[in-house]
Amino acid sequence: MPTVTRDIYLGTDSGATTSKTGGVFANGEPVSTQLRQSSTNSQAGTAAVVAGWIEGAEGFLKDNGLSWDRVAAAGLALPGPYQRYGVLEKSSNLPDSFIGWNFHADYSAAIAKAAGREIPLYVGNDGDFGGVGEAARVRGDSKATVLLLAPGSGLGAAYVDANGLPLSGDHLAGMEGGHMPIPRHLLGHGLDEVPAFRCGCGRDWGCIEAYTTISGLAQFLEYFLPKYPDHELAKSDETLRSKGFSLRGRAQKGDELALKIFDIQARALGIHVANLSMALDPGIVVIGGGLVDPDSTTPEFRERYLGGIRAAAQPYLFPKQRAELQIVPATLGELSQSIGAALVALFSSKV
CATH class of the missing domain: 3.30.420.40 (ATPase, nucleotide binding domain)
Incomplete structure (x- = not known):
């Protein structure tokens, strides 16, 4: 079987109503500068949110002629605060029912199901990841x-x-x-x-x-x-x-x-x-x-x-x-956090 080059790093920026998906190649260059949005559906619960993230990721891959086979890692930007890594504390923009939600575990499982294999997932604060995206642009x-x-x-x-x-x-x-x-x-x-x-x-x-x-x-x-x-x-x-x-x-x-x-x-x-x-x-x-x-x-x-x-x-x-x-x-405008999430996945994979 031919070897598949895994050179795509996905990034999801999740808001309470809208999620944005982006991605970068292994050299850090954006796959696309077109904004790809999907509904977060936070009012429908955590399972609906995860389904929205997957929908956005799959739509992004399809839009750009890509497949899960090429995805090396993924990142997720989500507003804090957190109880611990990947576990949500009370958020001003999400329902109280989300307190204690292990979104890292749930999204990791959903990605593995969609891709047919486990893919490393790195998560963090949306402001932090937006900074990563913008920094990559300005520092040269x-x-x-x-x-x-x-x-x-x-x-x-x-x-x-x-x-x-x-x-x-x-x-x-x-x-x-x-x-x-x-x-x-x-x-x-x-x-x-x-x-x-x-x-x-x-x-x-x-x-x-x-x-x-x-x-x-x-x-x-x-x-x-x-x-x-x-x-x-x-x-x-x-x-x-x-x-x-x-x-x-x-x-x-x-x-x-x-x-x-x-x-x-x-x-x-x-x-x-x-x-x-x-x-x-x-x-x-x-x-x-x-x-x-x-x-x-x-x-x-x-x-x-x-x-x-x-x-x-x-x-x-x-x-x-x-x-x-x-x-x-x-x-980068509205792309900063999804691109930043993808870059964190890229950089963290190399640490």
Whole structure:
């Protein structure tokens, strides 16, 4: 029988409603840059979720003229926290019935059934794996370490070492950098007395996540709208949440209030870059999330946002960091976590 070359590494990025599948060749190059999505069906239970992951994997292979025979290993990115490796703790985005679910064992068994053989599976936090994907793009042939900060509904954070693997920590909660407190007195713009915003994690000390992501926009509006009584949003009957979702579009059109809020978010994120650089000393910082998405924001807005991050970080960096640290936008978009999961499978297989 001819020898089959097993040179494909699959990656699945699982959200509560949608899962994305990607893959890389043995040289680390993506199999495809086309986004392949399938329904997660978390409301239907864990078995339905696993079936969705398999459906996505098989669809990805078929789309690209591949088969399970060529798959060497697989990776799965899933939001934590975890009780232990591959076992879920309570998640803010999944039903309580998922607490204690050994998703590693269940997905491994499903892959083995689909492929007709056991295939190594590596799992981890979606933010960590997104960092791996972005790091592989920006570092080129260098061994630069990479810090990823990706504001979305929450603040994804990852630190990727010189070997391309993420810092996961002893309790698989390494780089949960969104839940460190922000030094609020440095935010400026008359916000010295701004309260400690509420955070979905339950902490009350002013998590950086609440000052840099969608989750905090309603609280920014609650603070600012009384100061802008003539603003359209101050007169609107919409919920604060709905008003918050409108801010990115308004900022693209030059809305003063929206730009002010995003300027503060940029400053907060820049201060956080400096904080994390004190501890981790990365060579490159990658900024992800919807505020640097070319399909959703203008070049002028992206440069203003990234410029605000750089300007806020600079004074608090060491001199060598001020001269050499790169702060750049993410490039993989929604592919980052599935590609990162595939790369973790590739790199881990070689360790």
